[in-house]
Amino acid sequence: MLYQLQTLSGNTEAVIDDNCGISKFYAIANTLCSELKVNFINRSDNAESVDWNFRYKEGTLTLHYNIFNGISIYPDRSMLNGNGLVLEVAEFLEKRIF
DSSP: OOEEEEOTTSOEEEEEESSOOHHHHHHHHHHHHHHSOOOEEEEEEOSSEEEEEEEETTEEEEEEEETTTEEEEEEOTTOSSOHHHHHHHHHHHHTSOO
């Protein structure tokens, strides 16, 4: 499943799966590390949400998990042209089986 949402800041949020568990989040994170060679630079975990920031090409993106909304990717708020990177990573993930 892949669909796009428009955020309040005008950026695109790509929803990877809106009905999954945390194990799929970890599988996606591992795939990003092993196949796209990203490094997570900042991790924020709490009871309901997980946000892991990573550098991809010239931008910073966030891999997000929420127990109610599933997994999504969105760009850093300060990025002006992050939507293309979000869609590139989302389309890469859409071709993988988790």
